[in-house]
Amino acid sequence: MKKDKRTKQYIGDVVERRFARGSKSERDAVMFSTRYGDFVLRREGGHPLFDPELKKLVGKRIRAWGIRHRHVFIMTRWEEIGGG
Amino acid sequence: MANVHKVIVTNLATLKRKHGANGLKRIQTAVNKLIKADARRGISTELIGIDRAADMKGIGKRVTKTKDPRQAKRAIDAVCDAHAPHYLVILGAPDVIPHVPLKNPVYDGDVDVDREVESDLPYACDAKYGRDIVDFLGPTRVVGRIPDVLGQGGTAHLVSVLNNAAKWTSKPRSVFERHFCVTAEAWKGSTRRSIRKLFGTQAGVKMSPYEGPRWSKTELGGKVHFINCHGDTRVSKFYGENEVAPWDTPIAHLSTHLGGRIPRAAIVAAECCYGAELYEPTAEPMGICQRYLGEGASGFFGSTNIAYGPAQENEYADVLCGYFVRAVLDGASLGRAALLARQKYISRGGHMGPHDLKTLAQFILLGDPSIHPVELEPKKRAKAKRRPVAKARRRGAAPPMLQARSKRRTYLRGRGRQIGVTTASVSSKMDVRPTAKLRKDLEQLRQSRGLSAGKLMSFRLHGPAKPTKRKSASAKRLKAGKTAFHIIVGTSKLKPISAQDLAKAKVPRRRRAALAKAAPLPRPQVKTGKVLVAREVNGKIDRIVEIHRH
Structure with missing residues (x-):
């Protein structure tokens, strides 16, 4: 399995918001609100639509490592840095 | 340059960079096999590197920037003009020949997050490069993409697909x-x-x-x-x-x-x-x-x-x-x-x-x-x-299958061009504001469907470039300038879901447990979203389509 060279570190708040309304992918998405914009948050290999693990991070501020792809931030690891 | 029925276009320098010299050799061998197999079926095929001056000589400008969709479109148009192929094959992923990033008319950053619609549609059209989908309503070409894997590697995959x-x-x-x-x-x-x-x-x-x-x-x-x-x-x-x-x-x-x-x-x-x-x-x-x-x-x-x-x-x-x-x-x-x-x-x-x-x-x-x-x-x-076939060849004519295909292509080209100029369409930008009365109607519609306050996007229908004299009943009714599409986006709350509801809906017992774990029941806060597309004709809503329900 290749390691993605685009992996970067971001800091931001994890929030829950309605996403992609009316499309075939509409759901309450866990979003990652950073200084570079808001992204749909996803764990590498995690369920993209409903991930209970990510729901646990809602309301927290995290530092996450991963890649930005379109409107999604796919994180490989993360740590809480406060908030809540 | 005549008698090429199928053109495979690619960027050879980029393929070499991605797959290495040996990888490119393997790909070219696989392409040659495909060309031979096509020849046995009566299809004459040619591989054209749109980045190579030698291949593009007498055709048009070669591509110098791989990622530039404008250059790719221009080069592919030139190839199609030169050969009028029955089939156009784009060989490679979008990092070899890019999709054309068209503007997404329904993007608003919330409802639809695709700023662009990555598309091969422009390669199927005679129209010049542009980023407005409306420019590509007249597809005339038979196009497909045989992709390699985006990024490095994946030579074996591409060779296998070609084989x-x-x-x-x-x-x-x-x-x-x-x-x-x-x-x-x-x-x-x-x-x-x-x-x-x-x-x-x-x-x-x-x-x-x-x-x-x-x-x-x-x-x-x-x-x-x-x-x-x-x-x-x-x-x-x-x-x-x-x-x-x-x-x-x-x-x-x-x-x-x-x-x-x-x-x-x-x-x-x-x-x-x-x-x-x-x-x-x-x-x-x-x-x-x-x-x-x-x-x-x-x-x-x-x-x-x-x-x-x-x-x-x-x-x-x-x-x-x-x-x-x-x-x-x-x-x-x-x-x-x-x-x-x-x-x-x-x-x-x-x-x-x-x-x-x-x-x-x-x-x-x-x-x-x-x-x-x-x-x-x-x-x-x-x-x-x-x-x-032999009889046709003796007469010096093209084989019947080829003749039939040529006829079909001529027809489809003509039909595509005609559709392109006779189809009315909204523009890619919101360009109309509903009247106060209509806003009230739309608001009532939203409420009647149980939607929370959401966004409203409105588009006016513009007439075709060349309106036809003989108009269909719908074309007569949907006069350009007097027809608009209003997109209402909202969310609605579902009623609480109980274990009994799940049982009634025949959710298997083993899944009921998993559901309860994933989302504790009852869950009254679950929301559902809808997009309602309301068509307005002469100031009145005449058709409502509920695109999706969650």
């Missing part, structure tokens, strides 16, 4: 009666309708969350795969959805499970969001579309981004995918089926709404467009036999 493309043989229509169809339960009404139209029966539609994703080889043995599930960007899975518990979206189809289970020369139509997105596999395995091609499927018709469709009716993605499969079953080549589907989609109502534009642009064909999966009907075959 498969060289080996195809047409099969009788009866072979394609056996199909594999999987749908999200929430959209079963729409999917059953699509399947009934295609095969005359809705039997055998698999429903996620109750079935899959570890489909048996027998289940996957159908030659036509029709998939109506959730998808997401950079994900190698499709997902189902429980009708009563929308948060229950288990895996319905799995890229890693397809190995060795796909029948040779299968055809796939996937309505899923991002179904045909080509992404670089890293920790996430190769996407489902690529896996299908690697496993020997002939073609994959899918969307590069977020797709639309209603839960019960057939609209947008349902319609386009249905047209594609229908044309393939009727004996068209994959590329011609994609072109026919596009043309039929544009011309079916005489006008294009905002979601129509996105749907048209987002669906692309992955696979060799010259593959004819289904044999000609016995009647047509017998007719072709009466005019043998």
Whole structure:
């Protein structure tokens, strides 16, 4: 399995918001609100639509490592840095 | 330069950079095999490096920047002008020949997050480079993309896809009666309708969350795969959805499970969001579309981004995918089926709404467009036999099959051009503000459907470049300037879901436990979203389509 060279570190708040309304992918998405914009948050290999693990991070501020792809931030690891 | 029936365009320098000199050699060998196989079928094929001055000599300007879609479009247009090929093959992923990033008319950063619609539609059109989908309402070319893997590596995958493309043989229509169809339960009404139209029966539609994703080889043995599930960007899975518990979206189809289970020369139509997105596999395995091609499927018709469709009716993605499969079953080549589907989609109502534009642009064909999966009907075959190839050659004429194909291309070119100038369409930007009275009507509509306050996007219908004298009844009624589309987006609350509701909805006991774990019951805060497309004619709403319900 290749390691993605685009992996970067971001800091931001994890929030829950309605996403992609009316499309075939509409759901309450866990979003990652950073200084570079808001992204749909996803764990590498995690369920993209409903991930209970990510729901646990809602309301927290995290530092996450991963890649930005379109409107999604796919994180490989993360740590809480406060908030809540 | 005459007598080239199929042109394979690629960027050889980029392929070399991605696959190395040895990799490129292997790819060229595979392409040569394909060219020889095509020659045996009476198709003369040529590989053109649009980045090579030698290949583009006498044709047009070569591509100097791989990532520049404008250069790619210009070069491909020049190749098509020079050869007028019956088939155009784009060889490589979007990092070899880019998709054209068209403007998404329904983007607003919240409802629809695709700023751009990555598309191969412009390559299928004579129109000059542009980023407005409205400029590409007249597709005339038979186009397909044989992708390599985005990023580095994947030479073996591309070679395998090319080898498969060289080996195809047409099969009788009866072979394609056996199909594999999987749908999200929430959209079963729409999917059953699509399947009934295609095969005359809705039997055998698999429903996620109750079935899959570890489909048996027998289940996957159908030659036509029709998939109506959730998808997401950079994900190698499709997902189902429980009708009563929308948060229950288990895996319905799995890229890693397809190995060795796909029948040779299968055809796939996937309505899923991002179904045909080509992404670089890293920790996430190769996407489902690529896996299908690697496993020997002939073609994959899918969307590069977020797709639309209603839960019960057939609209947008349902319609386009249905047209594609229908044309393939009727004996068209994959590329011609994609072109026919596009043309039929544009011309079916005489006008294009905002979601129509996105749907048209987002669906692309992955696979060799010259593959004819289904044999000609016995009647047509017998007719072709009466005019043998050798006899035609003795007369110095082109073989009958070739003559027929040339005629079809001439017709489709003309039809595409005509559709392009006679179809009314909204523009890609919101350009109208509803009157106070209409706003009130729309507000009432929103409330009657139980939607929370959401966004309203309005588009005016503009007349075609060349209106026809003979107008259809709908064209007469939908006068440009007096017709508009209003998109209402909102969310509505579902009533609390109890364990009894799940039992009533026949959710199996084992899944009920999983659901309870995933989302404690009852869950009154679950929201559902809808997009209502209201068509306004002469100041009154005359048609409402509920695109989706969650």
